[in-house]
Amino acid sequence: MARCFLSVYCPGIAGDRLIRVVEWCDRYSPLVAPDGPDGIILDVTGCTHLFGGEGPLLLDIRRRLHRMGLESYGAIADAWSIAWALARFGRRFIVHGEAAASVLDPMPVEALRIPAELAEELRRLGISTIAAVRKIPRRSLAARFGSTLLWRLDRMFHQAEEPLTPWRPPAPYRASRISGEPVSTVQDVSYVLRDLLREICTRLERDHLGSRRMELACYRLDGTVDRCEVRTSKPTRSLSHLMRLFGEKLAALQSDFGFETFVLSVSDLEALAPEQLSLSQVDSTKEEETFDALVDRFGMRLGFGDVNRVRVCESYLPEYAVEFRSATEPAMASADWPPYRIRPIRLVQPPMRIEVSTLIPGGLPVQFFIGRQKHRILRSEGPERLASEWWRENGSRWGERDYYRIEDDNGYRFWIFCDSSGRWFLHGHLA
């Protein structure tokens, strides 16, 4: 039986989108594959009648693609290469049998699907149509242009075999178990869960992937479903960690008459490099891992929106030097803080206005008042002069600041500054 190929040409489609359209096309035929950067090929042998014939099939596919916002051209022919040429250069879109030659002949040489340089070379010789190519003796063509051109011609006119390798979507990370009898205790569910997790985690490890979000769907006897989901701040495939996270959720499942089917699926994937097995147990990465696990547990309890990480930023000004970021965001490296720039353990924000007396104007402070409380300054160090970060949109209220570290007669230590107009502020308590 003659085969029947459908070629779709979507000019300007992007790589990702093409794959999605290819996936979508399996509604027409299971034998579907991407064809070049902007085309799709379907083997529709024997399935055209399902759509009311070839014409309506073409119309249907183009109309639906149009609704998706895609410009497309389609053609049906006996051979893949003919369908390809028709979709791109043809005036007719359905051609079978002997008629093909007369339709193809006036087409430009590019319709042969040959490299652009080859097409250019042919054109320079005045050979600009397929008919012109076919007039040249095969021996002469072979001597000049090698086998590519002949091979292409053969595919088109002698129907050389053109196998189509259908495209398959990547296997999803999904595992299911059906139990012989209904399962209703948390204990039993967690057995099944462990089993499912082991399967999934092994596959994740093999593929260097980790899960960011995982869902367990539990189907009850009556067909209704209960689901629980686990999200993590970093990709993971650690069985024990995932078990612990699920453990906090399992209790909430309503088993009613018991579950019979369990499906565990990963809905969010991220790359995760394989781990190096370390010899020593105390390992900084381990430490980090347990910290991440802790963050996840907090997140599961409190909601991830309420868990923050502290990050040290590269700013000399204390109010900009620290920032809080959601724990779920990928952690950014903290700045390397210069050891000599000492910052208070508690910042007074906004800085508190204080009265300071100095011995000589512009000299070192000797005493200051917080409210009525008088503090005699015994030791002081400074100034640490910090210019305003002039490029910030809101700038700084105090201009250039001179910071001093001081210790009062009670042994308390403070961090105070004098702004550019000579006013003093308390900005922090030092250890």
Next chain:
Amino acid sequence: MREYAELQVSSNFSFLRGASHPQELMNAANEYGLYAIALTDRNTLSGIVLAHSTLKKMKERRTRFLVGCRLDFTNGESLLCYPTNRKAYGRLTQLLTLGRRRAPKGECLLGLDDVADYAEDQHFVLPFPQVLTESARTHMERCANLFRRNLHLALTHSCRGDDKQWIRTVAEFARSLFIPLVATNDVLYHDPDRKMLQDVVTCILEKCTLAEAGFRLDANAERHLKPPRIMAQIFAAWPEALEATVEIADRCCFSLDELRYEYPEEIITPGLSAFEDLKARALEGARGRYPEGVPEEVLKQIEHELKLIAEREYAPYFLTVHEIVKFAKSKGILCQGRGSAGNSVICYCLGITEADPIACGLLFERFISAARNEPPDIDVDFEHERREEVIQHIYEKYGRDRAGLTATVVHYRMKRALREVSKVFELTNKTPPERRKLALGLMEELVGFPRHLSQHVGGFVIARGRLDELVPLENARMKDRIVIQWEKDDIDELGMMKVDVLGLGMLSAIRRSFELLERHYGQTFTLASIPHEDPAVYEMLQRADTIGVFQVESRAQQSMLPRLKPERFYDLVIEVAIVRPGPIQGDMVHPYLKRREGKERVAYPSPELKAVLKKTLGVPLFQEQAMQIAIIGANFSPDEADELRRSLATFRHVGTISSLRERFLEGMRKNGYPQEFAKRCFSQIEGFGTYGFPEAHAISFANLVYVSAWIKCHYPDVFCAALLNSQPMGFYAPAQLVRDAREHAVEIRPIDVNHSDWESTLEPHHAVRLGLHMVSGLPEKDGRALVAARGSGYRTPSEIARRAGCGRRALDRLAQADAFGSLALGRRQALWQASVLDEKMPPLFAQAELFEEPEVTLPSATVSQEVLEDYRATGLTLRAHPLSFLRSRLNARRVTTAIELKTTPPGKTVLVAGLVLFRQRPQTAKETIFITIEDETGAANLIVWKHVHEKYRDAVYHAKFLACRGVMQREGQVIHVVARHIWDWSAQLKHLDPQQRASMLPVRSRDFR
């Protein structure tokens, strides 16, 4: 009050690390009354001459300048180095040369071990460490052991909070190594306000935005130059560190004034002094120039010049230039001096220049200004293709360690500065206006900052001894080129000599013309022996029939010629000088034309200026006239006038322009000149600063104008062949040159494998045979092999492959260029035959003609297809103009042809269309774009005002085939169409080849700025 010397200063010559010009730093230092100031840029001495001369010129000079350098080592550590005497300075320059020469351009690879070999009589200072890392400790220990008594450690108070404590810690460590202490402020800018700019350049250096920069920026603005009083306060607890600054300054008694430049010895004839030698050569040259006896006047002038030369000891300079010119002439390389050298009779006698300055009434004093103590400057143009021979000769004769190219400091220009600052600020359309204003302000400050060193086009410095003891040398981008770290003005400042070895395409073309004239017409000419004042030549120039002629072929020149109507040589001098930004900016062109056409009375602003302006009908056109006006009219001293010119030419004298302008206008007013005239003069001087022509320079150029015009006028065939062989050069592409030659009844014959040489040649009856060099993509080696193996001719393409060893690719190119006409093969047939050959065919197989080919008939090409292919393969066609095939379509749209424009009345609205030849955006009219388009009847000029080209941007910049509706404008014989609407009709070209899917005419316009 304590004295203080600042020993650690980086200027903006430590590219992107300092935020002040050396001048600014020196001015501030002098103002504060610093005892001394050192410039310690990173691995460079580029800024020292500028700093040195700034302080030297100071009226009330209080501060001494110290030469220094910060050595940044590959291991991340640094060391400040100060030569204490001339010998040590030479060692420092050699050390830097060592580091620079073994590194890629712009980098320097040095280690502490290298320094040890050059350490004698240097004084060293270790920069203050912010953290005492292991590497820093080791570095300090090694330095302490290597340099012992000649080493200090810098203490710098940066207000980081724990300064007292930290300085004490570092000082203790230094004491343990017995290193004495010295105070510095590690200065990066002269004023704390520059902190912002400092942050911006740091971001540019680190390729980050301000928001990302973080700790890469300084915490405060303390690194500015501070007065001694403040430094004394800061270092009150360390008096010995303050005293050490003065001690070190006193130890470093080297000054740049000690540098003695010495001319190379080998230029002088043995047994003679330089002066005697020059005198002998000049007199001998004079006898050659004036075979009928040297006129008394010339002898007197020679005597006069010699006297001045003797006074200033410039004889060796003239001899050096003469040696180079002599070499070029011995190799048959055409050359001609340009610039102010043309004022000198001696240069004329020595054959350096070709125009007789006495006949032109030039004065030698303009060459060597009596007031300026500055060496003369002789620039020599050589044939552009053979300049390399001259350069190699210089390297060979004097050695690479004695000859180097001058550097050019590339400065930040508006465009670049804007781009960098926008990146740093992350400017977008949404940026609020205040922030945008801040960014723009900083951008303006950045403009004029040095960015990197580049090589000067051809300024050679040649020394008697090793050049690297005088100035550090570094690699240029070009292989085997060595550049010194100073630029032209620095060299002038130190009284060093520079010879400009420049390349000029027209000289190549003229030399080729002379060769062709000798071979085909049996006539021998030199630049000087071309018949003078030939009326036929002037008649041709008056018609603006100047395609290919030197200088006057441009659109602007062509429109000037019919109005200026040159009748004698001096008119050409004016023609060359008048279409320049100087006169145009000064609005001097129209007054001159009016006076020349007799529409305006010739008047002089004052009797004193009459002497200056007489030659040019009272309108200043030359650079020296503008300077004379400043001197006579505004009471400038010659020195000041020169400073004025220089300050306008470069960025070196930041901020002095407006005060000079004030002075100029004030001076003119005092002498009773109308303010309006004064303003015009000043704006002309402004224009001259960058682009002005001195009279002698215009004469040198006018000489080439005349010679090239003479050849074009009498031997258009010779002219065309010579120009084609000298490409790329000039304003027009080969297609226009060929077209012009055909219009002058020269037959142009196509490229042919059996008739063409590699270069274009002359054939009997005034015909030019296009050469194989016109075939695009054909390697010269293959082309020349084809010519060499031709014998009695080729019969088939495969014979060429066999006998000349050309591969398939070469034959393919030839076939595409339709070069098989004599074999009766059309382009497609030839391609077909060539395409069966292999790239590398074994000669034996080729002989066997592998297999019998069946006869193949290829579709024949239409003429328009052939035209397209001609353009593609050779850039021109001898068939019809592409537009002739579209004419019926164009007629239907009522397009006016170029030739019809000549009879169209001005003011009429017309639609014109043509292939774009040039787009031009002159310096003097930045808002306007001039476009020249061409159809089969000729060329048309379009004027596109700003509002129009902004509206039709794409068409204006990208169209190959352009249509324009606009208004006819006529001034004398000059026709323009002032554009109103512009369309890109490039798509129309597809009609030339209906079978071609992606048809595009491969015509490239030449775009000029």
